[in-house]
Amino acid sequence: MEAEFRQTEGVLATAAGYAGGTTDAPSYEQVCAGRTGHTEVVQVEFDPLRVSYEQLLDVFFKTHNPCSAKKSQYQSVIFTHSEAQAQAAHAAKAKLERSNGRQVATVVEPIETFWRAEEYHQQYYEKSGVGRARAGVGSL
Secondary structure, eight states, X not given: OHHHHHTSTTEEEEEEEEESOSSSXXXXXXXXXXXXXXXXXXXXXXXXXXXXXXXXXXXXXXXXXTTOOOOSTTOOEEEESSHHHHHHHHHHHHHHHHXXXXXXXXXXXXXXXXXXXXXXXXXXHHHHTOOOOOOSOEEO
């Protein structure tokens, strides 16, 4: 998802990381082992004069399967930074549920701490030549 957001007009910066868990400064290996409770996320810094939060939510929902309820570091979560963002995320989720007739499993919750992932994990798909990211998580 990091690559998808970075290609969006108005996005100033992205960072891969971890949020929602119980361990301070988790490593990728700890998160993947399921020992921390963290979700892999993408932090998105954007210019609201060039791209709206609602447009970023569209990118989020179009880039992965939000109907998967799998509880892992890849679960679908939107970590919000304000009540306005939470309201917008819930509205976008409800709109998607109405349009596709399926329950959307994406969780919306306030972010407490964002832990930046290791440098080798930043822009991983571009560095590795694998292609586009398709992880089902994000933080807006």
